[in-house]
Amino acid sequence: MFDERELLKMINRAFEAEPFNGQPSELYEPLNYILALGGKRIRPVMLLMVTDMYCGNLRRALPAALGIELFHNFSLIHDDIMDDAPIRRGKPTVHEKWNPNTAILSGDAMLVKAYEQFLRLPEPILKPALAIFNKTALEVCEGQQLDMNFESRTEVSIEEYLEMIRLKTAVLIGAALYLGGLTANAPESDLRNLYEFGIQNGMAFQLRDDLLDTYGDEKVFGKKQYGDISANKKSFLYLKAYELSNHESRLKLEELFTSTDIGVNEKIEETLKIFNQAEVKKHTEAIIRQHHEAAKQYFNMLTVEPARKKVLLNYSELLAGRII
Amino acid sequence: MFDERELLKMINRAFEAEPFNGQPSELYEPLNYILALGGKRIRPVMLLMVTDMYCGNLRRALPAALGIELFHNFSLIHDDIMDDAPIRRGKPTVHEKWNPNTAILSGDAMLVKAYEQFLRLPEPILKPALAIFNKTALEVCEGQQLDMNFESRTEVSIEEYLEMIRLKTAVLIGAALYLGGLTANAPESDLRNLYEFGIQNGMAFQLRDDLLDTYGDEKVFGKKQYGDISANKKSFLYLKAYELSNHESRLKLEELFTSTDIGVNEKIEETLKIFNQAEVKKHTEAIIRQHHEAAKQYFNMLTVEPARKKVLLNYSELLAGRII
Numbered sequence: 001m002f003d004e005r006e007l008l009k010m011i012n013r014a015f016e017a018e019p020f021n022g023q024p025s026e027l028y029e030p031l032n033y034i035l036a037l038g039g040k041r042i043r044p045v046m047l048l049m050v051t052d053m054y055c056g057n058l059r060r061a062l063p064a065a066l067g068i069e070l071f072h073n074f075s076l077i078h079d080d081i082m083d084d085a086p087i088r089r090g091k092p093t094v095h096e097k098w099n100p101n102t103a104i105l106s107g108d109a110m111l112v113k114a115y116e117q118f119l120r121l122p123e124p125i126l127k128p129a130l131a132i133f134n135k136t137a138l139e140v141c142e143g144q145q146l147d148m149n150f151e152s153r154t155e156v157s158i159e160e161y162l163e164m165i166r167l168k169t170a171v172l173i174g175a176a177l178y179l180g181g182l183t184a185n186a187p188e189s190d191l192r193n194l195y196e197f198g199i200q201n202g203m204a205f206q207l208r209d210d211l212l213d214t215y216g217d218e219k220v221f222g223k224k225q226y227g228d229i230s231a232n233k234k235s236f237l238y239l240k241a242y243e244l245s246n247h248e249s250r251l252k253l254e255e256l257f258t259s260t261d262i263g264v265n266e267k268i269e270e271t272l273k274i275f276n277q278a279e280v281k282k283h284t285e286a287i288i289r290q291h292h293e294a295a296k297q298y299f300n301m302l303t304v305e306p307a308r309k310k311v312l313l314n315y316s317e318l319l320a321g322r323i324i
Numbered sequence: 325m326f327d328e329r330e331l332l333k334m335i336n337r338a339f340e341a342e343p344f345n346g347q348p349s350e351l352y353e354p355l356n357y358i359l360a361l362g363g364k365r366i367r368p369v370m371l372l373m374v375t376d377m378y379c380g381n382l383r384r385a386l387p388a389a390l391g392i393e394l395f396h397n398f399s400l401i402h403d404d405i406m407d408d409a410p411i412r413r414g415k416p417t418v419h420e421k422w423n424p425n426t427a428i429l430s431g432d433a434m435l436v437k438a439y440e441q442f443l444r445l446p447e448p449i450l451k452p453a454l455a456i457f458n459k460t461a462l463e464v465c466e467g468q469q470l471d472m473n474f475e476s477r478t479e480v481s482i483e484e485y486l487e488m489i490r491l492k493t494a495v496l497i498g499a500a501l502y503l504g505g506l507t508a509n510a511p512e513s514d515l516r517n518l519y520e521f522g523i524q525n526g527m528a529f530q531l532r533d534d535l536l537d538t539y540g541d542e543k544v545f546g547k548k549q550y551g552d553i554s555a556n557k558k559s560f561l562y563l564k565a566y567e568l569s570n571h572e573s574r575l576k577l578e579e580l581f582t583s584t585d586i587g588v589n590e591k592i593e594e595t596l597k598i599f600n601q602a603e604v605k606k607h608t609e610a611i612i613r614q615h616h617e618a619a620k621q622y623f624n625m626l627t628v629e630p631a632r633k634k635v636l637l638n639y640s641e642l643l644a645g646r647i648i
Contacts, residue, residue, distance in 0.1 A: 027469040145351040
């Protein structure tokens with residue numbers, strides 16, 4: 001069986017073997033640029049791990065893996081415009097390096113290029129593969145719209161937040177695992193369980209990301225700490241703290257996350273006080289555990305011999321924390 | 325056989341029967357909004373006319389027709405952002421009525437919804453239909469990028485301009501005709517001729533649009549006259565006049581199309597002088613005739629009895645001028 005490193009290499013080699021060299025170059029250069037920023041290629045790696053787990057043919061599955069990664073990068077290009085983000089992976093975002101119009105249009109072309117990959121799949125699985133990909137693509141758009149809506153709303157319920165991250169983050173991981181199974185002709189019930197495992201994994205992954213932003217070790221986490229607080233992001237921690245706080249602390253939280261007069265250090269300090277008061281660390285760990293619990297159940301139902309399950313399990317635990 | 329009016333009604337009814345009512349509504353409302361702006365639905369009408377011409381099943385072809393129209397509207401939403409256009413069909417554009425972020429994301433969702441329609445096609449034609457749709461979608465992006473590039477360039481050759489309108493406008497009409505034949509199981513050679521007929525038709529259609537902007541009757545044309553001149557658009561007329569003018573007139577044209585100091589009436593008047601001097605009306609009519617000539621040749625090669633050809637021929641002549 002292939003490990004994470006080998007699969008990552010396989011994916012990057014496939015991209016490098018067919019760089020986007022269409023004309024006009026202004027349209028296609030941003031696609032090569034964003035792919036060259038690298039990253040862990042979590043979704044295609046997991047997709048191929050599943051194919052491998054079912055002893056499927058990785059060559060056969062590769063177009064789906066590349067398609068999913070192209071889609072993910074398309075969504076990054078457009079999300080970065082919408083979020084007005086200047087930097088991604090330490091480099092200028094596409095709309096910064098070029099301009100917003102080029103970023104819109106290159107993103108569109110990248111979405112079409114994702115579909116192009118799917119068209120390379122063998123005919124018998126073309127329709128089911130496109131069906132789940134299409135459904136997922138719409139859901140990711142819905143998640144992004146919800147995320148934007150939440151920015152301008154004062155009150156967002158925990159339930160709404162969880163639905164948003166399910167759509168924005170978890171379903172694409174679910175779809176990747178499903179597609180990995182589909183290309184390997186895994187049984188239908190396994191496909192459903194792979195999908196749900198991916199969803200639970202994705203939820204745990206995102207909630208852990210929220211947690212580590214505030215309570216993580218910067219060196220291990222790899223991102224700048226307190227980014228969500230600095231950006232006034234209504235993360236799970238914020239919403240849980242808001243839910244559990246008294247009237248006074250809620251007003252304070254609202255003030256901290258809307259005022260432009262408060263210095264960033266003071267803001268972080270004051271926010272942490274309220275987070276700690278509400279014990280949000282404990283509560284976030286608890287909900288992550290719930291998703292691990294659910295992930296475990298779906299994982300255990302997969303009809304694969306235990307020895308073949310290890311690679312995928314280890315990798316998903318690396319991302320989402322200890323599952324079993 | 326069905327006429328234009330009946331086919332238009334069929335298409336609009338199909339859209340009305342399944343309005344986009346997903347959540348969050350901010351994502352889907354713009355899709356209903358832009359479709360409700362109406363229009364002639366040229367591409368899906370022609371697609372269904374071809375299906376009908378080959379005695380094909382219109383129900384079977386309908387998803388392709390709707391998919392093509394959804395794609396066209398997606399491209400309008402994104403193009404309007406890029407062109408900073410405030411008005412479409414007398415109503416605010418999507419990014420004006422909502423905001424650019426919503427327009428980006430709703431456009432994305434509309435592109436995915438176009439693919440969703442294609443997935444409803446019968447399995448035997450799914451792959452070839454998606455193949456031409458995908459190729460065409462990329463080409464339309466390329467055409468839009470070229471169009472944007474031309475704005476900031478001083479010199480654009482006629483050849484480059486023709487390639488731009490082929491990509492931005494003509495290929496989608498070619499693809500629509502191809503798909504109409506594909507769903508009706510038309511012979512392979514007819515599919516190629518339908519595609520080329522559509523390309524030539526689309527070229528004539530766009531060049532005629534350029535011509536009528538300056539030399540058309542506003543009441544018949546339906547758009548405000550001199551729109552291209554006012555917007556400094558490097559239309560075929562501009563480029564042909566530039567090509568045929570002496571050094572002095574070229575400088576004058578460049579000045580007219582870049583200066584912000586010249587009043588719009590004076591600008592139109594001065595531009596018309598140079599256009600007339602270069603006889604661009606005659607030259608544009610000549611190139612339109614060339615495309616009619618080419619369209620006619622492809623049309624005549626279609627293996628359909630003459631009586632069944634009339635509806636499509638009349639309709640395309642309505643759009644692109646007299647072909648035969």
